[in-house]
Amino acid sequence: MIKLGNKAKDKITGFVGIAVARTEYLTGCTRISLQSPELHDGKPQDWVGFDEDQLELVEEPKVDLNVKNPGGPQPWEPSR
Secondary structure, three states: OOOOOOEEEEOOOOOEEEEEEEEEOOOOOEEEEEEOOOEEOOEEOOOEEEEHHHEEEEEOOOOOOOOOOOOOOOOOOOOO
16 A cells, blocks of 8 residues: 555556555545656656556655644634
8 A cells, every 4th residue: 555655656657756645536446646756847747646556665755744743723822
């Protein structure tokens, strides 16, 4: 199973990228979107979607992506 943040390779095309999105359909199909770490004209390239079954894990991320408190709105407290 490819997790978000993993580097994966498509067995058919050889495309390698970082898993940035996971889409699960009612039909049971799961697609993983990979984004190439390479820049094109100094900009990130578009994501490319693949069936999960045709991907193989290349590398797990070097950082823990399961952050318990990712941030976001903080409780508001009136100033004194």
